[in-house]
Amino acid sequence: MKRNAKIYYTSDVHGYLFPTSYGDKTERPMGLLNCISNFEKDGNALIFDGGDTISGSPMAAFITEQAGEILESEPLAQVYNAAFYDAVVPGNHDFNFGYDRLAGYMKKLNAVCLCANANDLKGHTGITSSYIFNLKNGLRLGVTGIVTDYVNVWENPKHLEQIQITDAFAAAKNELEHLKKESDITVCIYHGGYECDLETGALLTSGNENIGYRILKELDYDLLLTAHQHMTVKGRDCFGTHTLQLTANAVQYACIELEYEDGACTVTSSILPAGACHNREPYESLLPLEGQVQNWLDLEIGSLKEAIPEKEKLDMALNGSQVADFFNQIQMEYTKADISCIGLGNNPIALPAQVTMRDLVRVYPFSNTLVVLEVTQEVLKQALERCGEYFTLNHGMVEISEVFLKPKVEHYNYDYFAGITYEIDLERPVGDRVVRILFHGEPIGNRKLKLCMSDYRASGTGGYEVYKQCPVLERFGTDVPQLALEYLKNHPHTEIRRCGGLALYNSRL
Structure with missing residues (x-):
């Protein structure tokens, strides 16, 4: 029997909720609020995010700097919850403000937080290695997340005292072994990019910051969603795995269609613009906060x-x-x-x-x-x-x-x-x-x-x-x-x- 599933995917949002770049006050076709207005959620559709959410924009900076009630309300999490995200993965920049800031954000999310190569020593983030999503049509999607282990290279050591980042490839390999046993379709959300040209295999970057190509070549996930490099990489099949990447700041999102029949999975995808529209809520509820950010920027x-x-x-x-x-x-x-x-x-x-x-x-x-x-x-x-x-x-x-x-x-x-x-x-x-x-x-x-x-x-x-x-x-x-x-x-x-x-x-x- 043929069964279908759909995934909507965002990544590297960097706190850009509203349709503005903040360089001026011009409205632009961008922002998470615009992206999510395109999502059609039902029992056979899932929504994922690939990380780098709480750092990187004036909105994100204002929320963190103001602290108090604004920070405790976690406006970023409010938008993810309003869109009914199913899973998120932390990006390297989500560790920039330390363990408590990361945990505070993740605890407010309704989505499951996936990161197989993060060992949370305090257990306050709610991070888990993988999750099996059982769809309305009976399909089982086994999903894991990993973050570039270069977090250990970049991040202030104090920020990693309560959370350890381990080898990303080893974690992806380990999770795949048990996901295959428990699911029909396997998905890896990787906050990292490609170290090689996907067409030629030519090496682009040295080191282990990005290992997307290695994952494609050596593991056999059905779908690898990448992030981090801020490059638009249109969906394609590579070594039998479908993969793609989005640019940054919620300018675009991906829509992935999965078809499963007789044990085989076929994947197609589109990268689509955020567009110029947004739903009334939570846009209007967050407008006062956006006004505060704009006033703060103009001081x-x-x-x-x-x-x-x-x-x-x-x-x-x-x-x-x-x-x-x-x-x-x-x-x-x-x-x-x-x-x-x-x-x-x-x-x-x-x-x-x-x-x-x-x-x-x-x-x-x-x-x-x-x-x-x-x-x-x-x-x-x-x-x-x-x-x-x-x-x-x-x-x-x-x-x-x-x-x-x-x-x-x-x-x-x-x-x-x-x-x-x-x-x-x-x-x-x-x-x-x-x-x-x-x-x-x-x-x-x-x-x-x-x-x-x-x-x-x-x-x-x-x-x-x-x-x-x-x-x-x-x-x-x-x-x-x-x-x-x-x-x-x-x-x-x-x-x-x-x-x-x-x-x-x-x-x-």
């Missing part, structure tokens, strides 16, 4: 001596960015480090003379905290060689290397430095381009310096593996946008100073 918090105009990414990297100088200035004052580095987002950035919170979250849309490492000249050279890889020469003209553009745009993995001056020669091969590094106008020699960076970068992510071997001198718990807010309040008429940076060795370029 003027300080001023710059002059506005910072928008620049092209290549121009910024070659000639410096005042936005990067601004954040490096803040980081160096706060941490008392000798050197600072910062990566900026993919979107165009500018700052007006009168700065609001909206401006800060627009130009620095990350919830990163700061880490100070002890570095040597050799460590700096290896890190700066990664920065040098950002550029390529095309008939003598400097361009941005495809390494930072494909398969995913990663301008945020180019770092701007303050406190040192360095020169690169683009006519030299990648990996051997840095020809000079100066600290206060002198060679570093055998000195050990304090380098401040985000906790994300200190993990070695983005091609900066050399940082993983460096001693950690200090960690700071306040995130960078909050530090910028405090800095502007303490320096109400901020003058931005450039302190070192990149110079091209070959003046002909």
Whole structure:
């Protein structure tokens, strides 16, 4: 007998409930409230989410910062419950605020929380390894969830004292063995992405941050739903498993159709836009909160001596960015480090003379905290060689290397430095381009310096593996946008100073 099931899937919502990007007040076809208005829930339909929910947007930041009744009401969970989600998986960013914040959110969800490679030592999150969903037509869907085990690399160790993240592949393999015995269709929701090109098998990323391709190749789930990389990957069959991925911020959702007959499962899927419509509720109930967020974003918090105009990414990297100088200035004052580095987002950035919170979250849309490492000249050279890889020469003209553009745009993995001056020669091969590094106008020699960076970068992510071997001198718990807010309040008429940076060795370029 032929039986059918349907799955609606979202991931990497990052707290974007309403149809706005928060860069301005324009309504856009996005937001979880718009996505869920398209869902048609019945006894043979399930709704899943792949994680990264409580961090990454002004709405999410406001909820966490305000705490009290707003946080306790868990507005994000309210929307998931209103849509009747069946299962959610935590993403790496859902661990950013510690165990209690994660547990508070998950306890308010009606959905089952799946994460086979999370060992909850206190038991307050309600996380379980897998779940068998029995549909109205008798189909049994065995579903598990896993999160990239790079959480152990990125996350503040204090946030993982009560919850252990284990090997993601081993967990997926173990769950599959018993799910096959108890279910007709097997599903793995993986908050992680693909390390290889799905068409060619060519390696895209090293390390174990993303193991989606390995899961497809070595395990035989019927469906693998991925996340984390923020790439639109249309549904396809790969090694007998159907798989897909969505972009971030609730711009789209997936609708997956499953057909089961005589022990065989056929899967098709569509990735669909969030659209411009939403249901009356819970939209109207949450409008007062959205109004508070918008008012909070428009509060003027300080001023710059002059506005910072928008620049092209290549121009910024070659000639410096005042936005990067601004954040490096803040980081160096706060941490008392000798050197600072910062990566900026993919979107165009500018700052007006009168700065609001909206401006800060627009130009620095990350919830990163700061880490100070002890570095040597050799460590700096290896890190700066990664920065040098950002550029390529095309008939003598400097361009941005495809390494930072494909398969995913990663301008945020180019770092701007303050406190040192360095020169690169683009006519030299990648990996051997840095020809000079100066600290206060002198060679570093055998000195050990304090380098401040985000906790994300200190993990070695983005091609900066050399940082993983460096001693950690200090960690700071306040995130960078909050530090910028405090800095502007303490320096109400901020003058931005450039302190070192990149110079091209070959003046002909």
